[in-house]
Amino acid sequence: MAVVPYKDQNNNKKSQVAQMFDNISGKYDFLNHFLSAGIDIIWRKKAISLLESQKPKLILDIATGTADFAIEALRINPEKITGVDISEGMLAVGREKLAKKGLSNKIELQYGDSENLPFEDNSFDAITVAFGVRNFENLAKGLAEMNRVLKPGGTAVVLEFSKPRMFPMKQLYHFYFKNILPVVGKFVSKDNAAYTYLPESVQAFPDGQDFISIFEEVGFKNTKWHSLTFGISSIYTGRK
Numbered sequence: 001m002a003v004v005p006y007k008d009q010n011n012n013k014k015s016q017v018a019q020m021f022d023n024i025s026g027k028y029d030f031l032n033h034f035l036s037a038g039i040d041i042i043w044r045k046k047a048i049s050l051l052e053s054q055k056p057k058l059i060l061d062i063a064t065g066t067a068d069f070a071i072e073a074l075r076i077n078p079e080k081i082t083g084v085d086i087s088e089g090m091l092a093v094g095r096e097k098l099a100k101k102g103l104s105n106k107i108e109l110q111y112g113d114s115e116n117l118p119f120e121d122n123s124f125d126a127i128t129v130a131f132g133v134r135n136f137e138n139l140a141k142g143l144a145e146m147n148r149v150l151k152p153g154g155t156a157v158v159l160e161f162s163k164p165r166m167f168p169m170k171q172l173y174h175f176y177f178k179n180i181l182p183v184v185g186k187f188v189s190k191d192n193a194a195y196t197y198l199p200e201s202v203q204a205f206p207d208g209q210d211f212i213s214i215f216e217e218v219g220f221k222n223t224k225w226h227s228l229t230f231g232i233s234s235i236y237t238g239r240k
């Protein structure tokens with residue numbers, strides 16, 4: 001059974017996820033940085049730095065949301081970044097941010113589903129996804145699509161929450177994720193389900209070696225897994 005945000009609805013995970021991110025889009029950036037105490041910024045920097053030596057010209061940022069990961073990727077000086085997402089609400093916040101920063105010519109945001117990407121085979125030098133893959137309805141299909149649109153020799157970088165397994169971080173993390181994050185998230189975002197779905201979806205996600213196995217099954221090679229901040233997040237990289 002897929003973990004979905006709105007358990008009383010019977011539409012599929014993809015439409016529920018899009019609806020949820022539409023609902024919270026106005027508060028998403030604030031809650032992201034507040035609830036992670038800004039650590040997400042460090043994780044994003046670390047993930048993008050893994051692409052630096054390859055100097056990718058064309059980057060696709062999947063599940064781009066409000067474009068924070070795409071903006072971070074500008075640091076490595078690509079010619080162009082395309083960001084895709086299934087939430088028009090998140091894309092609207094992202095477009096406004098890019099316009100304010102004068103970055104709309106470097107980063108283009110468009111509607112796009114990770115499981116059916118609107119691009120030709122072998123189109124991008126690098127692919128990035130931050131906190132997106134956990135939300136895919138069909139993880140293997142989304143990863144296979146990433147592989148399809150990546151150029152041979154190109155690299156995919158995936159940043160995603162994972163589960164800390166060591167005492168005392170495991171216990172502290174469970175307490176925070178179960179008792180504090182949903183209460184603050186609900187209060188600020190006014191969405192009853194989004195910040196309960198977050199810990200549930202992390203719990204259900206195949207992290208670590210399990211993710212690497214699926215990543216390799218769909219065709220990625222030279223895969224690597226970097227654990228961040230006691231295992232709260234992980235970066236996975238793979239080449240085509």
Ligand SMILES: C[S@@+](CC[C@H](N)C(=O)[O-])C[C@H]1O[C@@H](n2cnc3c(N)ncnc32)[C@H](O)[C@@H]1O
Pocket residue numbers: 014017018021032062063064065066067068069084085086087090112113114115129130131132135136137
């Ligand atoms: C937690 S947000 C991450 C946004 C951004 N990458 C960041 O780092 O802040 C997850 C995003 O994934 C998007 N998403 C979920 N499933 C998707 C899919 N199948 N295709 C494209 N985007 C998807 C959601 O709409 C949402 O904007």
